[in-house]
Amino acid sequence: MSINTKRFTVALVAATLVLSLSGCSHWSKRDRNTAIGAGAGAIGGSILTNGSGLGTIGGAAVGGIIGHQVH
Template identity: 75%
Template sequence: MNTMTKRLTAVALATTLAVSLAGCSHWSKRDRNTAIGAGVGAVGGHVLTNGSGVGTLGGAAVGGIIGHQVSK
């Protein structure tokens, strides 16, 4: 996977996340932070592991946990 494809994938994932979260305005702050953390973690995991599915899922899990804990 080349650099341009990685960047386009990251932008597409970030855009999808932003559009998805726009419909979740009734969520609590903790729920929003969890979802944002999972989305950012997924993008980060995807980029850092060169598109590995396991890296993407791992990043989403870690990001979701961090986002959830930030709200405490």
């Protein structure tokens, strides 16, 4: 995967996350933190593992757990 493709993918995931969260105004603060943590974790996992699907999913899981614990 080239660097431009990775940057495009990260930008697309970030834009999708922002748009999807805008439709969730009725969510509790904990729900929003979980979703934001999962999105950030997915982006981080993807970057750290050079776009590996397993790294992206693992990052999303860890980020979601951390986001859920933030008060």
